[in-house]
Amino acid sequence: MKKKIAIIGAGIAGLTLANLIKKNSDFEFMLYEKEESLSLDDGFGIQLSTNSVSILNKIDFNKVDPKDIFHPTAIDFFTIKNEKICDLEISKFNTEYSKYTTLKRSTLIEFLKDEIYIQHLRFGKRIKEVTELKGKVLIKFHDNTNDLVDYVVGADGIFSNTRSFFEKKKNQPSFKKAIAIRLILKTKHNLDINEKNISLFMGSNLHLVIYPINKKNELNLACIIRDKKYDPDNIKSLIERRLLTQNPNLEDLFKGDLKSWPLYSSSKALPSSNKKVFYIGDAFNGFLPTLAQGAGQSIESAYELFNLIKDENLDASNVYFTTRSERTKIVRRRSNFNFFAFHFSSSFMQKIRNFFLKFLVKKKYFIKSYLGTVYKS
Numbered sequence: 187m188k189k190k191i192a193i194i195g196a197g198i199a200g201l202t203l204a205n206l207i208k209k210n211s212d213f214e215f216m217l218y219e220k221e222e223s224l225s226l227d228d229g230f231g232i233q234l235s236t237n238s239v240s241i242l243n244k245i246d247f248n249k250v251d252p253k254d255i256f257h258p259t260a261i262d263f264f265t266i267k268n269e270k271i272c273d274l275e276i277s278k279f280n281t282e283y284s285k286y287t288t289l290k291r292s293t294l295i296e297f298l299k300d301e302i303y304i305q306h307l308r309f310g311k312r313i314k315e316v317t318e319l320k321g322k323v324l325i326k327f328h329d330n331t332n333d334l335v336d337y338v339v340g341a342d343g344i345f346s347n348t349r350s351f352f353e354k355k356k357n358q359p360s361f362k363k364a365i366a367i368r369l370i371l372k373t374k375h376n377l378d379i380n381e382k383n384i385s386l387f388m389g390s391n392l393h394l395v396i397y398p399i400n401k402k403n404e405l406n407l408a409c410i411i412r413d414k415k416y417d418p419d420n421i422k423s424l425i426e427r428r429l430l431t432q433n434p435n436l437e438d439l440f441k442g443d444l445k446s447w448p449l450y451s452s453s454k455a456l457p458s459s460n461k462k463v464f465y466i467g468d469a470f471n472g473f474l475p476t477l478a479q480g481a482g483q484s485i486e487s488a489y490e491l492f493n494l495i496k497d498e499n500l501d502a503s504n505v506y507f508t509t510r511s512e513r514t515k516i517v518r519r520r521s522n523f524n525f526f527a528f529h530f531s532s533s534f535m536q537k538i539r540n541f542f543l544k545f546l547v548k549k550k551y552f553i554k555s556y557l558g559t560v561y562k563s
Contacts, residue, residue, distance in 0.1 A: 191215040191495070192325055192335040195342030196224060196307060198291075199467025199484035201298035203339060205245040206492040208301055213495070216333060217302060218311035220342070224299060226292040230368040230445060231399035231406030233288050233384070235276075235561040238482035240284040241489045248283065250297055255289040256398040258384050263543060266389030266432045268378055271540045274547045276384075279561045286561075288384075288399050288406070294481070316351045323462055337495065340465040341488075344450055344472030352463045359450040359472055362525070364412045366449050366475065367421060369442045371396070371405040376435060381405065386528075388536070389432045393476075393528040407439060408475070412529060416448035449474065451521075455511050461503040464491050471514045476524035479517050479560060486513065517560060 191207065193200045196219035204217045239247065259277040264270050276286050299307070315326040319334065326332045340348030344359045379385040379396065381403075387394040391412040399406045411428050425440050452471045458464060467484035487510055494502040530536045546552045 189213050189336040189495070189498075190334070191337045191339060192323075192333050193217045193339045193341055194313065194348045195219065195340065195346075195467075195469065196221075196299075197341060197343060197467060197484070198294065198298070198481050199469070199488050200339070200341030201295065201302070202242070202245075202485050203341065203466060203488035203492055204302045204306060205298055206488060208306065209245050210492070211496050215306060217307045218327070218333075219307065219309050220312045220347070222309050224295055226295060230291055230408065231288055231370075231397065232291050232294065232481045233286070233397070233478040234294075234485075235286055235479070235482055236279050236281065236284040237561050238485040239287050240281075241485050243283060244489075245298075245301075247297065250289075250293070253401045254293045255287050256382075256400055257285045258288055258382060258397055259286075260380075261384045261386055262380060263540075263547075264379075264385060264387045265536070265540070266387050266392075266394070266429075266436075268387070268433070268435070270378075272544045272547050273383070274553070276557070278553075279558060288397050290399050290404075290406075291481075293400070313347065313351055323460075336462065338463045339491065340463065340469040341467050341484075342469055344452065344468040346465065346469035348463075348469065349465065352458065352460050353456070354459065355456055357452060357454070357456045359452050361416075362449045362451055362474065363414050364410055364449040364525075365416055365421070365424065365446055367409040367411065367425070367440075367444055367446045369407050369440070369444050370399075371407050371439065371442070372403065374405065375438045377439075388528045388530075388539075389429070390531040390536075391529050392428055392432075394429075394436075410449065410475070410525075410528075416446075418446060421446045451518075455507070455514050457507045458503060464503070464506060466491055470510060471518065473517055474521040474525050476528060477517060477521040477560065479521065483514070483517055520556065520560065 196217050207213050207215050261274045263272050312328045314328045317324045322334050323338050324334050340346050342348050374381055384397040393410055395408045396405050421444055430437055451474045455471045466487040470487055473480050491506055494506050
């Protein structure tokens with residue numbers, strides 16, 4: 187008899203798992219989303235290193251229109267004054283078929299939803315109750331529908347509602363006292379940057395990233411500013427106080443439609459208390475965006491879990507948690523370190539960081555151990 191899987195959450199992690207199941211197995215599955223539609227807002231871009239692109243290619247990501255994606259070859263490091271420090275070649279991790287890729291999040295969601303939208307995706311589904319029934323899990327939803335499944339996969343983000351129904355131990359994300367701001371640029375304005383690369387500007391208690399997201403000359407801007415509270419009504423004031431005082435010439439960058447949110451991350455990963463329940467993506471661990479691995483780790487975790495379920499591994503719960511935890515520790519440590527190093531407030535510490543950065547980007551061993559371990563396919 188076919189195994190049945192309920193995936194809770196139609197973000198990148200849930201949609202990736204759904205596609206892997208549909209294209210590579212005969213399992214039955216349904217994807218449940220609490221919202222009434224998929225979020226296809228063009229408001230921000232994402233970066234996919236080779237580890238995630240190689241997985242997506244297994245579900246035909248290589249067929250996405252080349253005009254809708256971009257392959258930057260390097261990261262250019264700058265001071266907040268737009269003074270170049272050094273550059274790091276990231277194309278060295280590319281293969282013939284898997285290349286570092288940037289794109290709009292909506293482009294990836296559109297691609298992932300195509301194969302499962304009609305038959306395997308249900309909207310407006312909020313869990314009301316869960317019970318065990320004859321070795322399976324019965325999920326009851328608020329709209330009086332239900333599903334009896336062999337496995338439940340929580341893919342509903344860092345504030346996972348699925349966890350609240352199955353776990354007694356809380357895994358509450360922590361506010362990092364920082365605000366993320368994003369918008370799409372149509373021009374680089376007066377910045378002295380290479381529009382084909384990822385440009386990283388480091389200032390006091392903040393950093394700014396600009397990168398191409400397609401071949402239509404659109405650039406994604408992401409700015410992280412440290413602040414003790416999130417006030418969505420005063421984002422422009424925050425930019426003026428914290429960023430423009432360091433470089434007034436950046437003012438024109440922020441005249442578009444700004445999107446903002448508070449930054450949260452998970453301090454640790456907790457195992458599932460039920461061997462029939464798994465967590466992927468941010469529901470397993472939410473990362474800071476300072477290593478650009480949020481989407482990549484969502485894709486990786488979906489692939490790891492899929493392989494264990496497909497092979498009917500009898501110890502899938504323990505193997506998945508052990509493997510994913512070790513991977514998570516590596517990414518979390520590097521993300522947290524970048525969050526620390528990018529934001530030095532002392533000009534003396536900034537100079538020391540910049541000096542060592544120039545030195546380290548030339549060392550193959552360091553680059554391989556720091557990034558290669560993360561970017562591995």
